[in-house]
Amino acid sequence: MQDLPRRLAGRVRTAYVHYGMAVIKNDQMQFGLPDFHPFLWRYFLPTQAHVDAINHSAGPRPPKMCVTGHPKFDAYLRPALPRDQCLSWPNPLAAQRKRVIFAPHHALEPGSLQLGTFAWSGPAMLQIAQAHPEIDFLLRPHPNMALGLSRSHVMNAQEWQAYRAAWQALPNAALFEDTPYFDTFRSSDAMVTDSGSFLAEYLPTERPLIRLERVDAAPLNSFGQTFAAGFYTADNQADLETRFAELILEGKDPLAQTRADLVPLLVPFALPAADKIVAELRSLM
Structure with missing residues (x-):
């Protein structure tokens, strides 16, 4: 799955919500996979803090990030x-x-x-x-x-x-x-x-x-x-x-x-x- 957005690029728009709330330092998997995150059409993120963390990180990043909250937490x-x-x-x-x-x-x-x-x-x-x-x-x-x-x-x-x-x-x-x-x-x-x-x-x-x-x-x-x-x-x-x-x-x-x-x-x-x-x-x- 780590290169799926790259393989779909130009044919299918890929939007992404991370499956959990990212609280552990695992930067590459969460927002720095070179064949994944830069090719996302939209990355829906739970908080502005996650956007800030991505913007302050080294390496590739998603081109379009949107702060929406996390759908899991809609239960509350x-x-x-x-x-x-x-x-x-x-x-x-x-x-x-x-x-x-x-x-x-x-x-x-x-x-x-x-x-x-x-x-x-x-x-x-x-x-x-x-x-x-x-x-x-x-x-x-x-x-x-x-x-x-x-x-x-x-x-x-x-x-x-x-x-x-x-x-x-x-x-x-x-x-x-x-x-x-x-x-x-x-x-x-x-x-x-x-x-x-x-x-x-x-x-x-x-x-x-x-x-x-x-x-x-x-x-x-x-x-x-x-x-x-x-x-x-x-x-x-x-x-x-x-x-x-x-x-x-x-x-x-x-x-x-x-x-x-x-x-x-x-x-x-x-x-x-x-x-x-x-x-x-x-x-x-």
Whole structure:
């Protein structure tokens, strides 16, 4: 796919929306592929900060950029689904129970973004779920999780299936791999993740997020750094257990107002991004 716009140039106009919210520093893939981005007819970007980052980068860049917001975040402009109608949870009708999402990332091996912490956080989160039957948990792995685990030799296919089965065997836990997932996000009380885009995609819920970190991971880009103050961090099992106890068990959340103040960065327009993109396309006809 990395040369598709170049091959279509002169015959088909190519418009592009990046699949996630770019918060990790991965400049070439996000806006610097030489046979991709310079040949785009339109690049619809979520924020002016992303345009500024492209304009300050070296190398090729898209010729026409439009700030529209990100269509994924249009979900937050609609009313939230009632908690007891979100059926992805193990006890959906028990809406008063606390709910936690564990969303591990697949980038574990050298040469990747190295965001993944599953070698320690996978067993740690399973232990936490086993120790707290009064709380409901969802395992929401990245779609490439099995591949990342295999490439990094953290787990083979059989071990990954056994881990998933152990999670699903708990009466207070479930496996959630469906899309879209924003109704599930909005019906939860917290997220634990080492993902990139989910750091941004979850923040408009205004619920607390624990970011799992590793020292050799790709850093946040300049946009990601603007809202890093809104989430908590842990880089080992002891820190994770401490954060979990404070946020979930004790209900202490000193960053609540910080997150609320950051939401306009991620949902910058009252009009849905999809509508803005359609309006831009129609204006060019």
